[in-house]
Amino acid sequence: MADSIVSGNPYYLVLSVIIMCFASYTMLNMVEQLQPKRRMYGFNWIIGGASVYGLGLWTMHVVSLLASDYRMVMDWSMLLVLVVCAIIVYSSLLVLKKQELVRGRYLFSALLMALGSTMLQYISMLSESVVILQMNWPLFWLSFGVGFAGAYLAFYWLDSKSPYYKFKSCVSLGLSNMAIHQIGMHALKIEYDNILSTDLLNEYLLLLAFLLGLSTLIILSFSLTTWLASNKYSQIDERYKLLVENSMDTIALISDDKWEFMNRAGLRMFEAQSETVLMGQSVYVLLAPQHHDEMRAWLAAGQDNEAVPVKPLELQWLSIQGTLLHTEMVSASSTFSGKQIKQVIIRDISERKKNEELLINSEKLYVAGQLAAGIAHEIRNPLTSLKGFLQLIASGRGNSSNFYDIMKSELIRIESIVSELLMLSKPQVYEFVHKDSRQIMADTVNLLETQAILHNVMIEFHSDYRPLWVLGVENQLKQVFINVLKNAIEAMHNGGVVTITMSLEEESAVLIRIQDEGSGIPDEQLAKIGQPFYTTKDKGTGLGLMVTYKIIDNHQGRISAESKLGVGTTFVIQLPYKEIAVAKAEESDFAL
DSSP states (O other), X not given: OOXXXXXXXXXXXXXXXXXXXXXXXXXXXXXXXXXXXXXHHHHHHHHHHHHHHHHHHHHHHHHHHHTSSSOOOOOTHHHHHHHHHHHHHHHHHHHHTOTTOTTTHHHHHHHHHHHHHHHHHHHTTOOTTEEEEEEOHHHHHHHHHHHHHHHHHXXXXXXXXXXXXXXXXXXXXXXXXXXXXXXXXXXXXXXXXXOOXXXXXXXXXXXXHHHHHHHHHHHHHHHHHHHHHHHHHHHHHXXXXXXXXXXXXEEEEEETTEEEEEOHHHHHHTTOSSGGGTTTSBTTTTBOGGGHHHHHHHHHTTSTTOOOOOSOEEEEEEXXXXXXXXXXXXXXXXXETTEEEEEEEEEEOHHHHHHHHHHHHHHHHHHHHHHHHHHHHHHHHHHHHHHHHHHHHHHTOSOHHHHHHHHHHHHHHHHHHHHHHHHHHSOOOOOOEEEEHHHHHHHHXXXXXXXXXXXXXXXXXXEOSSOOEEEEOHHHHHHHHHHHHHHHHHHOTTOEXXXXXXXXXXXXXXXXXXXXXXXXXXXXXXXXXXXXXXXXXXXXXXXXXXXXXXXXXXXXXEEEEEEETTTEEEEEEEEEOXXXXXXXXXXOOOOO
């Protein structure tokens, strides 16, 4: 073998560098298509990339030999060399994609890549006809070092995503492998026991044509596959930008309680000039302190088989500029690059909160206005009467002794209105005790029996044979029964029957039905029953039923009204059944 420098057509050298750069670019492009969640899919990409790189390496070696005076060795053992080289390159790419090896993966990947390149360079020049073999070890290690440096720079640029990173990576691999080839031809001195005859050359050329055609076909097919995959993922990337970057809500990734990603809507919401202001910072920096524990529990949900909350979480944040933000947040657990992350969607509801507050204030003013108008209307009439009687007394006209009884009744009326208003507006503290609701109703019936007789009304009382225990305030429940029964009696101007039915409903509720035979209430009026100062009676205040509804609500019960014109009205009251151990063993003394 000659000791002179490379001679021959320089276009072959340029062609070999282009072939190597093209194979490197195809391999790097295929490696970038890896999907962490699709292992078999990623395995195919790595196998394809390693095969393309090995074929490109061998093709560069053959074309470079054509540009030199060195003898070219061609036999079927080259297939074994290519397979071994592809396995080493595959191992190198596999190590490169191991995110767990944060610091050492570039080093190990570059060592394996340099090993595969130098192995193919030196072993491909050996054959059975070798008689003299000399190795210049300093040059050998120099070629290995050049290959290692080129591979390390290529992998570093590939992960850095710097401008033109893929171009720089493939050029680094192409030039370093060409350098390995050129240094290797000087490091290895070989003499063969046979000469390159015409028949042997023809055999080499046939094998070379086959292998070159095969390698070209494989490289082009993988290049086409890579181009199609890149085009597909570019479309997916465009959809991602449309869905994520143009979203009106904040879409972000949280890992280890720190922001990993945030779209443009999130940067605008937090008034950040760029993503570098927030990325890598703790989520608790801008979160209101009262929500820190809630946020920790939320982020921990979904891990260790914990249930993931399905309802949005309301949180308060502070923007970079100090603006208070009211938000709703939903999240989902996922993994990215082997790490546990939280995908969150945050919606700014500050404007909605302001509108809700304005609406609540408006409703408060409306209710206050209604209440003031009702109070003025209800109290003005007795005050007018009192004023008139005082004027009559002052003038000395009429029998003043008769006026005092009327004035006293008007004052009592004003006092009752004020008392009912205080019950509605001012929270009261009562002691709830177990009572038999049948006994409370019986006392109420006895109390109103005289009034019922005066109105020519009969009261029929039907009750369950068992005690109907409720937990409540006896006087308040009696007030409820009085209000409803009085309305039923007064609704029947020509007399009739008021039917009271009390029963236990599925061992969970006491059901009370009070039915009259009055003229009934129209649907539009029935819907307003229980509203402040709404009444169907000529001299009613509308506060009686309002107080009734309030008391039933305080006892965790329900009250409703059913009515048919010309048939009558039925009030249905449901109270929770609260049986106690002592009461369960006692026999009730109540007799119907």
